[in-house]
Amino acid sequence: MVSIRLTGTVSRHIHVIGIGAGDPDYMTVQAIDALNDTQVFFAMDKGETKSDLVGLRREICARFIRAPGYRFVELADPPRAKDGDYREAVADWHAERARIWAAAIRDELGPDGVGAFLAWGDPSLYDSTLRILDAIGSAVPDVDFSYDVIPGITAVQALTARHRIPLNEVGEPVLLTTGRQLRETGLSGSAVVMLDANCSFLTCPPDTRIWWGAYLGTDKELLVAGKVGEVGARIEALRTEARTRHGWIMDTYLLRGH
Structure with missing residues (x-):
């Protein structure tokens, strides 16, 4: 204590x-x-x-x-x-x-x-x-x-559980960061991104893999996975529509480069 x-x-x-x-x-x-x-x-x-x-x-x-x-x-x-x-x-x-x-x-x-x-x-x-x-x-x-x-179950744990994926690649680190930092420093390896109001994943190369989730663990839950170049625009549109409808949004995503 x-x-x-x-x-x-x-x-x-x-x-x-x-x-x-x-x-x-x-x-x-x-x-x-x-x-x-x-x-x-x-x-x-x-x-x-x-x-x-x-x-x-x-x-x-x-x-x-x-x-x-x-x-x-x-x-x-x-x-x-x-x-x-x-x-x-x-x-x-x-x-x-x-x-x-x-x-x-x-x-x-x-x-x-x-x-x-x-x-x-x-x-x-x-x-x-x-x-x-x-x-x-x-x-x-x-x-x-x-x-x-x-302690409590984090959005990171909920995200990986709902997408049925491990958090890290074998023997590799994972960065926990924010949308602001992602935009400023770019992606290297794997990163969990939180507090991102600007869809900063769109700044990543199009073949970057993304696992995205919003309202995790609630009846509003949204999940999308794929390559940024293929699903990025869809996530951006879903996020905008959901925030307009509910007045707020909490989302988290995992990125993996090459």
Whole structure:
């Protein structure tokens, strides 16, 4: 367990629970035990178009929590600057989130209360929850809490399972990266790409193999596989149509060059 010790005398505790990539059956026994240990679930409200992300978290709780009495606290997600330096904008966004989370933990949890943040996939992979909790110490100095981390099934695992493929070539590494980095550095070997709003796979050579998935583990799931030159335009069109219809999209893909 990782602990944050700040000034004060109370002993609140936070579970950071990986809830998998969308299918409630991805929940581990450890995660279910943590759900049943929690009194208050904190969720970021990202607006009406992404309200079903909070709804899916509520459905998971309703399915696995054995006793009533828990509650959800929805926190308005601050906007992130779209212009200027990317890393600086993310740092400012995280700092504002830390301030909001700190106040919520202080105000919504009793002195010995147990709260939780439900992280999509796994908290370690392109998720900001742990960084923000670590930043809370400087945001509200009169809160005392500890936290632990429960791992979850990642979108990477769900993607390879749904396509029935191994993640790596024999004896070869796999890079985990973002669309932004793929566009800047290009592809070498195999790479899993996340956080790509711009279909950056289209910058790869046409004979690059791609295994793409969106809304993995949900009833909205989309899967496409093939060579970028043959299926790239189809993926781009599917992605645009799905984002328009649902208001949001989470997609991940694996690329393999020669």
